[in-house]
Amino acid sequence: MAPSASAEWDRRTATLDQWLDAQVADPAIKHAILHLLQGVRDPSLPSSRVVPLHLCSAFLSQQCIGYQGLLEGRLSVQWAALQEQYLQSRGSQRSPTLWVFRLLHQLILLGFHMWEHRNSVQHSEDNVQLLRERSQLVNGGIHSQFDMGPTNLPKVVHSMLAVKRRTVLNKPLVDREEWLKLVRMERTAYRRALAPQRRILHRFFHPALAP
Template identity: 55%
Template sequence: MAVDWLLQQWFPALTQRPCVKIACDGLSAIEMAFEDRTLSPTDAQCDLVSSIREAISRSSVSWSPRHVYGHLDKSKLFGEFTWWEKKNLEVDGMAVDFRKELEAAHQLIPSNPRFFTELAALFVAGTKQSRLSDQFIQECVTLPHLRQQWRNHNVISEEAENLIDWETLGRAMRSLPAGLQRWITKHWVGMCGTGKFKVYWGLKSSAACPRCGEFKDHLHVPRYPAASARDEWDQRVTAPSLWMDMHLTSPAIKHAILLLLQGVRDPSRHTSCLISWTIRPAFLAQEAIGCQGLLEGRLASLWLSLQQNYFDKIHSRRSVSLWASRLSQQLISIGFYIWEQRNAVQHSDDNVQLRERHCAVNEGIYSQFDMGSADLPPDIRHMLTCRHSVLRKSLVDKEEWLKLLRQERKAYRRSLRAQRRSLRTIFSAPPS
């Protein structure tokens, strides 16, 4: 538009169409602005690119774009620069100065107004969107209801939501296998195959824990007090501890994370007094999120700045965002393996409900042997030959054995009674 204005002011009678060269150190920006491909509303910076294309189409001059390499001042002397490279360095300096002015005025993220050549714009809650994002639209539709569910079920408070590093959690979740993603999503809301929901679904009549008999929901699984569960917990916590050592985690952060993990097993523990003042804000933020949140990958955002300071101190160039996302995955794996151990016990003989079933079926087997085989059909009387061999069978086999004998004994008795009634009828009938 500025070029068109200059043409009108200086060369109003010009008949030829002039050509203007334009350069940019962003190759993708040049390609997006001048290529013939149809622009999609989901493309990055769709609003700006579409505005540039519209301005180009309205312009009375032709444009010749070119790419110029940026940041050459780190590898070349200024005297070796071309004219384009010098101008690019000059513009970069102006951009840095402008950014510093915005920082000083606390306006680093200015408003995104509608451009004068922008044909259409989408505003959400007064903020213009640079492109159509499926994720953003999904959040607009589902997040209000989800937040309400979090509050109703005491999953995530409003304070905790503002403290969680959601970007880190999202990166960690995307790196997990699909099955583990579904598992952790269900555990976030407690909708998993524990006693509480099995009663709700009508699969069981009691919500008691199969190992200790107490009320069981998803929070009970990592807190189960038995020695086997405690040993499994200690073993699983060792893995993230070693991982933190291998990935140069700050010793203070490691100490704090391990203390918070102890709070999962014992929520009544108060350990903030054992934390140094430098990381206490992050520790308290994680406590506000909840110790259980660690097993679900919810890390406080304050950990990242502390770990970045430690990386700077030891002159490490590691990515703190990658460190955080992988730590989140390590913590999620603790809860998953504890759940797997719970499943192993659930389907073994070492739980309260199965022990009760064993006792009941064993008593039934003893009673069947005590009653003898006289009122059983002759073809199955061999099933009462050895009591010990029957008792050594699996629970399911014993239940089937007991069910069969009870049915056959009942049916045989019924047939004998019918035979007796027939005989009585025959022999007690009066002579004709």
């Protein structure tokens, strides 16, 4: 995971840890679930050796389903029975079935939030790349205008090319785009204005041969 994704994951799993405590989850089950979730980041991490013997079957069953399955709400049916045993040992009247449904919801939310975070990061990175490409394109256009010089530009616009090239290149992107747009428009307009004169001169110096 990228650093930002890793930090977001740690924050979300810490929230799940607190939620499990609030829902009176068997501490051993909580530890097992959180340990299994580490497999989403690194499949080599989870090991049944770190859980009590009575949880090994459920742990291995969940591994068979897959670590990613946790974020899709696919839980081993064995967890409900184990949570029920824990609640009975405490004399609690809480419903293990309801506990499982709520846990499924929390796990799906965890997966959704991570997917949403990844998309937001990707969108941000895409925007940075687009801005970089825009900047490179505009800078290339600015270099071209300076290389062409004031030729085919009205005198009132010559001052835009009288400054140092670096001065223009150091301007914010929006200002550079406006500068380039204006110079291009003026150069195009000037060429069009001169076109009729050039055609007249061309006909004068290159008269058509008489039939």
